[in-house]
Amino acid sequence: MPELPEVETICRALSKQIVNHKIIKVNRLTNLKLRKAIPQNLQEINDSSITQISRRSKYILIHLDNNKILIIHLGMSGKILIKDDKYIIQKHDHVELILDDKSKIIYNDPRRFGLIYLSDIENIKNIELFKDLGIEPLEDQFTDDYFNAILKNKKQAIKLAIMNPKIIVGVGNIYACESLFTSKISPERSANSLTKNEISTLRKNIIKILKNSIDNGGSSLKDYKNINGEKGFFQNSFFVYGRNGKECFICNEAIEKLKQAGRTSFYCPNCQK
DNA sequence: CACTCTCCCTGAAAGC
DNA sequence: TGCTTTCAGGGAGAGT
Numbered sequence: 001m002p003e004l005p006e007v008e009t010i011c012r013a014l015s016k017q018i019v020n021h022k023i024i025k026v027n028r029l030t031n032l033k034l035r036k037a038i039p040q041n042l043q044e045i046n047d048s049s050i051t052q053i054s055r056r057s058k059y060i061l062i063h064l065d066n067n068k069i070l071i072i073h074l075g076m077s078g079k080i081l082i083k084d085d086k087y088i089i090q091k092h093d094h095v096e097l098i099l100d101d102k103s104k105i106i107y108n109d110p111r112r113f114g115l116i117y118l119s120d121i122e123n124i125k126n127i128e129l130f131k132d133l134g135i136e137p138l139e140d141q142f143t144d145d146y147f148n149a150i151l152k153n154k155k156q157a158i159k160l161a162i163m164n165p166k167i168i169v170g171v172g173n174i175y176a177c178e179s180l181f182t183s184k185i186s187p188e189r190s191a192n193s194l195t196k197n198e199i200s201t202l203r204k205n206i207i208k209i210l211k212n213s214i215d216n217g218g219s220s221l222k223d224y225k226n227i228n229g230e231k232g233f234f235q236n237s238f239f240v241y242g243r244n245g246k247e248c249f250i251c252n253e254a255i256e257k258l259k260q261a262g263r264t265s266f267y268c269p270n271c272q273k
Numbered sequence: 274c275a276c277t278c279t280c281c282c283t284g285a286a287a288g289c
Numbered sequence: 290t291g292c293t294t295t296c297a298g299g300g301a302g303a304g305t
Contacts, residue, residue: 113300264296
């Protein structure tokens with residue numbers, strides 16, 4: 001389940017391995033629909049070269065030298081894998097890009113919550129997918145002033161607010177739970193009840209945890225792997241996520257879980273107030 | 274407008 | 290052991 005650190009890890013690996021390579025051919029391997037149908041005009045990227053990889057929210061942007069950008073979202077179960085020319089297509093492989101060195105970039109997504117989209121560079125700022133997205137938590141715009149201004153008018157639970165992509169992008173369930181724990185804030189508190197100090201602490205902890213996870217190659221739950229089939233390590237650093245019934249590392253009380261807007265929140269009722 | 278709920282989908286794991 | 294049920298959750302769209 002890739003969140004921002006996992007997507008960032010993949011982007012960094014792709015930057016090292018596929019930039020400056022030419023796409024000889026793109027092949028659709030299934031006719032199944034992802035979140036949206038795979039675009040019919042994908043072959044427009046044949047013979048283009050990859051100039052840059054970037055990320056917006058959890059979207060991976062593959063910049064091409066023909067004024068196109070290939071946008072990939074991994075949803076819940078999507079993977080990008082780099083394989084050699086002996087690779088045999090597997091179940092749930094949806095698209096392959098064949099590069100000039102004969103390597104294959106495979107998009108595999110069992111649950112098909114992911115998305116593949118082709119955009120012109122000039123339209124990238126205006127595309128529907130990005131229009132309601134909030135700020136990037138690892139960029140300078142994420143300040144105490146911004147966070148204060150947004151949260152003071154929000155009645156919803158703080159957990160839901162920090163997972164709300166209109167406010168900040170990329171913070172999914174794992175990192176929301178972990179940053180609230182580290183900040184000693186209950187996930188059920190209404191956003192507008194937080195003090196300035198708590199907001200500042202939470203902001204710093206969100207940034208710290210995301211960066212720490214990126215440094216560890218992301219979190220591997222179920223079968224998340226990076227493009228070369230390696231697991232991340234940050235799951236070994238969880239304080240609360242998935243630890244319900246187990247002892248809190250700080251106070252030894254039992255970690256509990258609750259449902260908020262259909263998502264499971266993990267927290268320590270003793271440490272988080 | 275603000276917010277919640279439901280659905281999409283498959284595979285792993287828990288329950289019976 | 291084997292079948293059934295539950296759960297995971299990002300995002301879209303419907304509903305309150």
